[in-house]
Amino acid sequence: MNLKLNHIPNIKDNVLQITGSKSETNRLLILQSLYPKIEIENVSNSDDSALMQAALKSTNEVVDIHHAGTAMRFLTAYFAVKNGRETILTGSKRMQERPIKILVDALRQLGCEISYEKEEGYPPIKIIGKNPETNKVSLAANVSSQYISALMLIASSLPEGLEIVLEGKVTSVPYIKMTLSLLKDVGIQGSFENNVINIHPLKITLPKRVVVESDWSSASYFYSIVALSNNKSVTLGSYKQNSYQGDSALAEIYRELGVETTFHDNQITLTKSSVSNDLDQLELDLSNSPDIAQTIAVTCFGLGKACYLTGLHTLKIKETDRLEALKVEIEKLGGEVLITENSLKLASSKSINSDISIDTYHDHRMAMAFAPLALRETLLINDADVVSKSYPDFWNDLKKLDFKVL
Ligand SMILES: O=C(O)C1=C[C@@H](OP(=O)(O)O)[C@@H](O)[C@H](O)C1
Numbered sequence: 001m002n003l004k005l006n007h008i009p010n011i012k013d014n015v016l017q018i019t020g021s022k023s024e025t026n027r028l029l030i031l032q033s034l035y036p037k038i039e040i041e042n043v044s045n046s047d048d049s050a051l052m053q054a055a056l057k058s059t060n061e062v063v064d065i066h067h068a069g070t071a072m073r074f075l076t077a078y079f080a081v082k083n084g085r086e087t088i089l090t091g092s093k094r095m096q097e098r099p100i101k102i103l104v105d106a107l108r109q110l111g112c113e114i115s116y117e118k119e120e121g122y123p124p125i126k127i128i129g130k131n132p133e134t135n136k137v138s139l140a141a142n143v144s145s146q147y148i149s150a151l152m153l154i155a156s157s158l159p160e161g162l163e164i165v166l167e168g169k170v171t172s173v174p175y176i177k178m179t180l181s182l183l184k185d186v187g188i189q190g191s192f193e194n195n196v197i198n199i200h201p202l203k204i205t206l207p208k209r210v211v212v213e214s215d216w217s218s219a220s221y222f223y224s225i226v227a228l229s230n231n232k233s234v235t236l237g238s239y240k241q242n243s244y245q246g247d248s249a250l251a252e253i254y255r256e257l258g259v260e261t262t263f264h265d266n267q268i269t270l271t272k273s274s275v276s277n278d279l280d281q282l283e284l285d286l287s288n289s290p291d292i293a294q295t296i297a298v299t300c301f302g303l304g305k306a307c308y309l310t311g312l313h314t315l316k317i318k319e320t321d322r323l324e325a326l327k328v329e330i331e332k333l334g335g336e337v338l339i340t341e342n343s344l345k346l347a348s349s350k351s352i353n354s355d356i357s358i359d360t361y362h363d364h365r366m367a368m369a370f371a372p373l374a375l376r377e378t379l380l381i382n383d384a385d386v387v388s389k390s391y392p393d394f395w396n397d398l399k400k401l402d403f404k405v406l
């Protein structure tokens with residue numbers, strides 16, 4: 001499905017309910033499978049969460065998780081310690097290019113049996129479930145925090161729990177803290193200090209009801225929309241000030257880009273304010289919030305502001321090479337972008353080319369990050385249904401703000 005977004009001069013103020021965080025949901029789904037007395041509210045309606053639910057119910061030998069990174073990583077650990085079960089875990093063409101060796105090697109240290117079906121280090125993998133032989137593991141922490149969360153999520157089901165030693169600079173730290181917080185919410189004790197994580201075993205469980213906060217990465221697109229609007233506001237539910245999600249840093253980051261956030265009654269209201277004239281170039285290290293890099297780069301482009309984003313070393317192994325994709329698409333629109341292995345530099349600009357077709361590279365965030373530019377020019381979004389990976393209602397929600405989605 002290709003979409004046309006006609007240029008609109010402004011949006012309508014409105015209130016939107018955003019689906020539950022896919023990161024929180026996919027962690028809780030694994031925990032619920034281990035401890036069925038857990039109840040989850042505000043479950044994400046994303047494809048990635050539906051795929052996780054289906055995989056956990058499946059009794060088939062082959063489990064296909066398509067594009068869902070968290071499902072791939074979390075289920076690798078989950079099936080590896082399911083004694084006696086044989087599973088072939090596979091995914092989309094892109095998933096077969098996203099590395100998994102660090103996690104597989106860590107699970108092998110525990111005595112798990114995992115082999116590669118095609119290319120060494122990448123899915124698909126064959127897992128023969130085993131009871132782990134030790135309670136200590138170490139792994140590189142600079143490539144993806146999802147490997148670490150995967151181990152944390154199964155740790156309490158092991159007889160002696162698990163000590164996880166993190167090597168090197170730890171990336172995407174808030175996602176590790178989110179995992180620990182959710183473990184604690186369901187009654188699992190653990191700690192994360194000086195690059196060592198300890199998770200205690202849990203045998204007896206009491207009923208627990210956990211409410212998933214709505215998805216902050218999805219909220220980022222509305223920050224961008226308000227930043228590019230004239231004196232407008234959007235209210236989003238259900239959010240809290242003390243979030244487990246690192247992408248809640250948006251509230252702070254977008255203050256510089258002219259958006260004020262107020263927290264009230266379980267909601268946030270984003271209101272347009274002025275962008276400081278002193279802001280020549282927005283400089284940010286996004287190693288804690290990789291998923292909002294595309295949104296921020298495109299907002300800056302829409303505002304004509306320069307930005308220098310660093311800490312982006314994980315972007316090359318996500319749904320697409322997001323650094324390359326951003327460069328190509330922003331340059332089609334007339335921007336000037338320099339990328340390295342871990343950074344993106346956007347020059348300030350004065351105009352935006354109109355009627356450009358944005359390619360989305362099977363990446364939901366490419367479609368959603370570029371959509372707010374309709375407040376500047378008419379644009380086309382190719383394969384617009386990619387948004388369902390995290391936010392199936394995205395285009396409908398844009399219509400509620402008066403976007404002309406054709
Ligand atoms: O644990 C999670 O839920 C996630 C961790 C991050 O991945 P990396 O740790 O690979 O950066 C993030 O990009 C992804 O969308 C979700």
Ligand SMILES: C=C(OP(=O)(O)O)C(=O)O
Pocket residue numbers: 067068069070071291318319365390
């Ligand atoms: C990177 C993402 O997801 P995953 O790694 O879970 O596929 C994302 O949602 O931006």
